[in-house]
Amino acid sequence: MAAVEIQLPEGFATVAEYAAEIKHVYKQYAHLPNMHIVDFFVTGFWQTLPREWQEYFEASDFELSSLLSLASTGQLDQRAPESLHSYVRAMFHLRLNYHGSPPTDQIEKENHQQELWYFLDSMSPKKKIEVTELSQLVANVASESKCSLVVDVGAGQGYLSRVLAYSSTGLPVLAVDSSPKQQRGAESMQRRTIKRLQGPRAAANGFKWDSERAARLEHTVMHVSLDNASQLAEAAHATAPDARWMLCGLHACGDLSSAVLKAFAESDATAVVLVPCCYNHISETSQEGSVVGFPLSLGMHGTWLGQNALKTACQATSRWDASPEATLAAFRRNYFRSLLHFLMVAQNQIASDGVAPAVGKVTNTELQAALAEIPADAIAHSSADEQDFAVYVLAALTKLDHAWRPTAEQCIACYREHGGAGLRQIAAAWTLKSLAGPLIECMVVVDRALYLAEHCTAAGRVRAFALFDPVTSPRNVVLVAQRT
Numbered sequence: 001m002a003a004v005e006i007q008l009p010e011g012f013a014t015v016a017e018y019a020a021e022i023k024h025v026y027k028q029y030a031h032l033p034n035m036h037i038v039d040f041f042v043t044g045f046w047q048t049l050p051r052e053w054q055e056y057f058e059a060s061d062f063e064l065s066s067l068l069s070l071a072s073t074g075q076l077d078q079r080a081p082e083s084l085h086s087y088v089r090a091m092f093h094l095r096l097n098y099h100g101s102p103p104t105d106q107i108e109k110e111n112h113q114q115e116l117w118y119f120l121d122s123m124s125p126k127k128k129i130e131v132t133e134l135s136q137l138v139a140n141v142a143s144e145s146k147c148s149l150v151v152d153v154g155a156g157q158g159y160l161s162r163v164l165a166y167s168s169t170g171l172p173v174l175a176v177d178s179s180p181k182q183q184r185g186a187e188s189m190q191r192r193t194i195k196r197l198q199g200p201r202a203a204a205n206g207f208k209w210d211s212e213r214a215a216r217l218e219h220t221v222m223h224v225s226l227d228n229a230s231q232l233a234e235a236a237h238a239t240a241p242d243a244r245w246m247l248c249g250l251h252a253c254g255d256l257s258s259a260v261l262k263a264f265a266e267s268d269a270t271a272v273v274l275v276p277c278c279y280n281h282i283s284e285t286s287q288e289g290s291v292v293g294f295p296l297s298l299g300m301h302g303t304w305l306g307q308n309a310l311k312t313a314c315q316a317t318s319r320w321d322a323s324p325e326a327t328l329a330a331f332r333r334n335y336f337r338s339l340l341h342f343l344m345v346a347q348n349q350i351a352s353d354g355v356a357p358a359v360g361k362v363t364n365t366e367l368q369a370a371l372a373e374i375p376a377d378a379i380a381h382s383s384a385d386e387q388d389f390a391v392y393v394l395a396a397l398t399k400l401d402h403a404w405r406p407t408a409e410q411c412i413a414c415y416r417e418h419g420g421a422g423l424r425q426i427a428a429a430w431t432l433k434s435l436a437g438p439l440i441e442c443m444v445v446v447d448r449a450l451y452l453a454e455h456c457t458a459a460g461r462v463r464a465f466a467l468f469d470p471v472t473s474p475r476n477v478v479l480v481a482q483r484t
Contacts, residue, residue, distance in 0.1 A: 002460035158186030254281025258293035
């Protein structure tokens with residue numbers, strides 16, 4: 001088994017010791033990340049919190065905006081009860097240190113960025129950074145592991161694949177994606193990139209194109225899952241029978257990341273470099289005998305998170321302070337959605353234990369259309385917030401194509417029943433839930449790192465660290481495993 005290189009929080013000597021502690025702490029607070037915000041009022045979730053927590057957040061002088069700094073930095077004032085301080089301290093202390101990646105030679109990095117002009121102009125600013133950083137890391141790992149083939153899984157439009165194949169890294173790449181449409185798009189962009197690289201500007205900058213470069217990149221459509229991950233090794237061997245090969249992926253979604261790691265563990269792949277994404281699409285429960293995406297390792301065996309908790313792991317609390325208006329608006333949307341569910345249950349439109357319909361985002365256009373349908377005299381004597389809720393209810397039910405339509409008076413009465421206190425409760429509960437997100441992400445990262453280590457010899461190397469800025473790219477953790 002290989003050693004795992006992760007910068008652990010202060011007080012932990014080994015990854016195994018850290019894993020045991022985060023499992024213990026998670027069990028203690030699991031009810032918070034597993035809260036479903038839509039059911040908040042129906043289940044009476046607020047009343048399940050410690051009374052002293054309720055009183056702290058319900059205090060008349062408590063500012064809703066202070067929740068942003070609580071989520072971003074863990075800042076609580078001295079009036080907060082010690083039990084709440086203890087929860088917040090645990091959520092921040094147990095986070096892995098994802099601030100900073102292994103140093104890269106600055107000249108090498110600048111040269112790489114200049115060269116990538118030919119590839120980056122069609123990408124978003126976020127994607128440009130991600131592809132630049134990850135392509136350099138993959139190239140370094142391929143060089144260290146002496147790999148002559150890279151299998152890029154979940155390649156999508158082929159942004160990373162083209163950089164690896166056509167830049168100075170010059171790595172043969174097999175780009176794998178499950179979507180024929182994505183493959184066609186990638187091949188179209190590939191042709192445009194080749195044309196640019198063959199052009200006069202590239203030649204003037206010393207870029208020499210030859211037919212051998214075009215053959216470095218091959219696309220294939222393949223649906224990869226936990227049950228058939230072995231086909232990645234089969235495809236690699238068919239592409240380059242005698243090559244040392246490696247796997248990579250940029251934001252491979254949910255179980256696809258688990259499948260990539262499984263393909264590495266059960267094959268002769270020399271290395272893997274993976275940036276996972278979409279923890280909410282990781283599978284946990286299944287029929288007996290089938291494979292699940294979490295837990296993968298023996299070290300996290302028996303741990304269960306829950307789908308609501310995995311969704312919580314996708315929260316980007318590091319962004320809250322930077323986007324205060326958007327965060328406060330999100331609190332309000334959660335409040336309206338939870339109130340709508342409460343109203344539907346109260347009016348016998350859905351069972352209290354039934355599945356809440358997925359409304360999704362209600363657009364301004366939909367809200368304007370709903371406002372036009374409500375008689376002006378029905379909301380004339382209500383507050384702006386009460387009116388907004390009545391409009392939201394009509395717009396949401398229209399979006400759901402639901403036959404039932406409550407009166408404006410019913411909507412306003414529902415809002416008044418909970419009032420401003422309800423918004424404060426929702427915002428506080430959502431913040432407490434979101435604080436656990438990074439801890440859940442750490443549990444997934446540690447599980448995957450331990451799984452990789454279990455499938456490498458003592459001579460191997462397994463690492464997990466931050467590759468991107470967490471504000472720009474919240475899913476910024478990269479897993480790297482090298483067998484030799």
